[in-house]
Amino acid sequence: MKSKTYSYGKQNIDRDDIESVVEVLKSDWLTQGPTINEFEKALADKFGSRYAAACANGTAGLHLIALGLGWSKGDLIVTTPITFLASANCAIYAGANVDFADIDERSYTIDPEKLEDKIKYYRAKNIHVKAVVAVDYAGHPCDWEALKNLKEKYGFQLINDFCHAPGAEYKNDYHYAVNYADAVNMSFHPVKHFTTGEGGAVLSNDREFIDRVKILRTHGATKDPRILEKNDGPWYYEMHEVGFNYRITDFQCALGISQLKKLDSFINERRKIAAYYDEFFKNDDRFITPIVNENSKHAYHLYPLQIKFEELGISKKEFFDKMKEKNIFLQVHYIPVHLQPFYKKRFGFKEGDFPEAELFYKREVSIPIYPGLNEEDLEYITGSIVGALDSMK
């Protein structure tokens, strides 16, 4: 057995990263300084966005989007059941209601046809869908063309929870996130493509919206002369609505700037690992490997391998335990959000509401994918997976 341990994802920090953080630690500004603007500019340049607002984490980013877009009590927000809790929770923070549209079985992202069915169902009851939070799950872009057409037809706000997909491409467009969605959310948690420890950002081409996000990020307080009702002097600020302290620090942004430079090389490594797994699992019908649509390039935040546990009569839990014995710590992304007790209780969701998501949950296993895994690691991981399944027949 190996002494090395493997998890489904892991950060990659080098000397340049460390030195850039140390430099800011020695400067005058630990927070609210110039490195934040620099990071925002670097993000906007990289992802083709006119504006960017960095913040405390991706969940804060989603909350700021919800408030910045004016969601409030009674509004209806639709998202995918296969996502992290925060994609739905942000609606709850704003007092809004949540519903889901099931995933497409090929891309594991929100199915535009099912989304349209849901919108029509509510229209018949005279209820308007205020916004759709689509998630580029695992790093595979949603069907953004179809989502944008629905947005134009039904007039909802379109959000890309882009936490998995920086580095992905849709229709040869690296900048697709901002080009299709009204607001884009990012996270720089260590398990994501590049990290600031904790951190997040909101991207948009709408200046007014980003200005609002930046005010809400700092308690709702502003010194913007266009907004002030009066001005008592240089110390003066006003609060017009309540915000939060969702700021990020300058030394985190220094790490972000340094990490962002390596995003494309990180993505290349992830694609090589994915190609190895694709090749390894493709001819074994116990597995389903992730499909990449022809119009897309995958960013592989995750490698969601489906194992047909139910057909094989194998317990997923037992499989996890066997992998743990091999020092391979897998994860499952995600428990369908509608099956969380909170959502069941609040909105009456139940087992069977979103069958594609529920079947996917039964089968999905996130296997290790991150820069630094070498051929020997991949042989060990794939060998252990097959070995565990063979031993459980």
Ligand SMILES: *Cc1c(COP(=O)(O)O)cnc(C)c1O
């Ligand atoms: C990570 C993640 C978030 C939340 O980001 P944090 O920085 O952990 O708050 C939201 N949505 C998705 C899809 C994520 O993967």
